[in-house]
Amino acid sequence: xxxxxxxxxxxxxxxxxxxxxxxxxxxxxxxxxxxxxxxxxxxxxxxxxxxxxxxxxxxxxxxxxxxxxxxxxxxxxxxxxxxxxxxxxxxxxxxxxxxxxxxxxxxxxxxxxxxxxxxxxxxxxxxxxxxxxxxxxxxxxxxxxxxxxxxxxxxxxxxxxxxxxxxxxxxxxxxxxxxxxxxxxxxxxxxxxxxxxxxxxxxxxxxxxxxxxxxxxxxxxxxxxxxxxxxxxxxxxxxxxxxxxxxxxxxxxxxxxxxxxxxxxxxxxxxxxxxxxxxxxxxxxxxxxxxxxxxxxxxxxxxxxxxxxxxxxxxxxxxxxxxxxxxxxxxxxxxxxxxxxxxxxxxxxxxxxxxxxxxxxxxxxxxxxxxxxxxxxxxxxxxxxxxxxxxxxxxxxxxxxxxxxxxxxxxxxxxxxxxxxxxxxxxxxxxxxxxxxxxxxxxxxxxxxxxxxxxxxxxxxxxxxxxxxxxxxxxxxxxxxxxxxxxxxxxxxxxxxxxxxxxxxxxxxxxxxxxxxxxxxxxxxxxxxxxxxxxxxxxxxxxxxxxxxxxxxxxxxxxxxxxxxxxxxxxxxxxxxxxxxxxxxxxxxxxxxxxxxxxxxxxxxxxxxxxxxxxxxxxxxxx
Amino acid sequence: xxxxxxxxxxxxxxxxxxxxxxxxxxxxxxxxxxxxxxxxxxxxxxxxxxxxxxxxxxxxxxxxxxxxxxxxxxxxxxxxxxxxxxxxxxxxxxxxxxxxxxxxxxx
Numbered sequence: 181x182x183x184x185x186x187x188x189x190x191x192x193x194x195x196x197x198x199x200x201x202x203x204x205x206x207x208x209x210x211x212x213x214x215x216x217x218x219x220x221x222x223x224x225x226x227x228x229x230x231x232x233x234x235x236x237x238x239x240x241x242x243x244x245x246x247x248x249x250x251x252x253x254x255x256x257x258x259x260x261x262x263x264x265x266x267x268x269x270x271x272x273x274x275x276x277x278x279x280x281x282x283x284x285x286x287x288x289x290x291x292x293x294x295x296x297x298x299x300x301x302x303x304x305x306x307x308x309x310x311x312x313x314x315x316x317x318x319x320x321x322x323x324x325x326x327x328x329x330x331x332x333x334x335x336x337x338x339x340x341x342x343x344x345x346x347x348x349x350x351x352x353x354x355x356x357x358x359x360x361x362x363x364x365x366x367x368x369x370x371x372x373x374x375x376x377x378x379x380x381x382x383x384x385x386x387x388x389x390x391x392x393x394x395x396x397x398x399x400x401x402x403x404x405x406x407x408x409x410x411x412x413x414x415x416x417x418x419x420x421x422x423x424x425x426x427x428x429x430x431x432x433x434x435x436x437x438x439x440x441x442x443x444x445x446x447x448x449x450x451x452x453x454x455x456x457x458x459x460x461x462x463x464x465x466x467x468x469x470x471x472x473x474x475x476x477x478x479x480x481x482x483x484x485x486x487x488x489x490x491x492x493x494x495x496x497x498x499x500x501x502x503x504x505x506x507x508x509x510x511x512x513x514x515x516x517x518x519x520x521x522x523x524x525x526x527x528x529x530x531x532x533x534x535x536x537x538x539x540x541x542x543x544x545x546x547x548x549x550x551x552x553x554x555x556x557x558x559x560x561x562x563x564x565x566x567x568x569x570x571x572x573x574x575x576x577x578x579x580x581x582x583x584x585x586x587x588x589x590x591x592x593x594x595x596x597x598x599x600x601x602x603x604x605x606x607x608x609x610x611x612x613x614x615x616x617x618x619x620x621x622x623x624x625x626x627x628x629x630x631x632x633x634x635x636x637x638x639x640x641x642x643x644x645x646x647x648x649x650x651x652x653x654x655x656x657x658x659x660x661x662x663x664x665x666x667x668x669x670x671x672x673x674x675x676x677x678x679x680x681x682x683x684x685x686x687x688x689x690x691x692x693x694x695x696x697x698x699x700x701x702x703x704x705x706x707x708x709x710x711x712x713x714x715x716x717x718x719x720x721x722x723x724x725x726x727x728x729x730x731x732x733x734x735x736x737x738x739x740x741x742x743x744x745x746x747x748x749x750x751x752x753x754x755x756x757x758x759x760x761x762x763x764x765x766x767x768x769x770x771x772x773x774x775x776x777x778x779x780x781x782x783x784x785x786x787x788x789x790x791x792x793x794x795x796x797x798x799x800x801x802x803x
Numbered sequence: 804x805x806x807x808x809x810x811x812x813x814x815x816x817x818x819x820x821x822x823x824x825x826x827x828x829x830x831x832x833x834x835x836x837x838x839x840x841x842x843x844x845x846x847x848x849x850x851x852x853x854x855x856x857x858x859x860x861x862x863x864x865x866x867x868x869x870x871x872x873x874x875x876x877x878x879x880x881x882x883x884x885x886x887x888x889x890x891x892x893x894x895x896x897x898x899x900x901x902x903x904x905x906x907x908x909x910x
Contacts, residue, residue: 182890183883183885183888183889183890183891183892184843184845184890184891184892184893185845185890185891186816186819186829186845186846186847186891187845187846187847188846188847189830189846189847189848189849190846191846192834192842192843192844192845192846217890218815218819218890219819219822219823219847220818220819220822220823224887225887226887227886227887320887323886323887323888324887324888325888326885326888326890
């Protein structure tokens, strides 16, 4: 018969109506799945008792392998084995290229924004690779819980932007999972410690993983979590501790800097083992096989180790200070620090962090699993298994959201670190008399210039009634939902015409959509190029015509005789005739011709202006 | 009339209760629902209701209402593992037949 779990009073499910839910920590290096059973949230191991699923996917001709087996093959089959896919998720190919690390994969160089990795099993996008990891975790959860999952909560870093969140959701959809909620990782960790049921206060979440460091400041206010600020360093983690230690061993053992790769790997492994040993012991022995039957033996005390890594740990305190400043919080207000990530097992990390914040460090829950456990607790509530304990989690948007205004500048509408869900509106107006349409360009980022921010979406509001510039009132509303996804609406207030967009950045498009977009962009490439040239010339022609007409109206009578005026008028008429045509070369020709005809007139005007400016002044004044 | 727990079931219940931090014991019961007529209820119990029968086995209080007891008399509650899944199992001598998965039953 089916196995049953203990429910909360009154929450027993009807048969076949179990609302099974799981929390998933989709990590860069490792991923976990957890669920609440009989009131207890636990990570779920696989058949061999392993809780961590390495976030590694290997594509072979005969199928897909996920986890430890895939990781083991990474060295032999690097092109078909995808590691750290989270770094590429929701990123464009250009952004992936600038990540610094030299990724070994073969990317398809199409005009697509989405990086596509060529493998023996065809091209794979980061969304598809992530979906394989999610599928593997979901299969494990369903086998453990004995039924299909009703929904999942997936954690994402607090700094993930809209594109990255959308890509995470797309990956879940591809894995046929219903996402109950995307939850920020630090918030999940706080939930795991039950800080939500404690008294109001401010908590810091210190997350030092293998390769990244994140700090988040959360405030609990009447049972509601708010993320006040986030910060971190995407290139600082436990691996750096191992590297420092490996360098120390190399110095001690008198090894040259240019040892081969296998020796480096051995050193890193031994350094990692020594680091772990020092968590429990005051001293550890290190024994390095130097090859050729030689060995180096030494011992490392906790004090030596601490001194070695101190500068590294202190580097994490800089983002901590900044996060405090962003949150407008003093250190005294921090009630406790939740430790997340395997590197927080290092006793010196706990000491320094606790000392910096002047608050106790919470580390009793396995720091590798704490995020997944929090996600599982949240999933349990959202699936409806614990309705009496309403818990609403608030998060912040990690980057400012705004729109493009004249001159290529960004007007921020929702500043970063605003708690979400949120809706903000701002009024804009028309720039020209009789303007009937307005383009809205949605951007994300902290910089002032459009070119430095990330473009999320563009749309047009049409049907604005013609009126003088500045008279129209166009209200642009930005709304961010609880998952951190954005929708933007523009509405002309007098007529009520509106246009809106749900931000599904190009990285979140389905494969079919991407495919058709690609085809279109290639089919229309030439048209687009011609249209662009034409528009440039039309705008230029308009500018020249307007300027000349204004000049002629001002002083054409005085400065030009009938013959000269006739020549200019004829050239002007020719330009006006072609300006609205679609022949960009003809427009360009006529602009040049008109400019040639007007050369003497421009010169006369210039001289006249200079005379006017100088008249009434003595020559001495100009020296 | 009696309800018993296996050692494994009692150990897990004690663990779950300790984790939950509150509660009197557990409540067993039956409800009329499901494809074969009846379904088991297995919950934490915070208070004793009128008409509840209380059994204690291996240090765990088991509450059950009089009507449910008719269908559950002689039941042994076990905790077992099947593949990756683990959980509680009702060994109920009164069951005549059950649906394929055993989640609902008939007496």
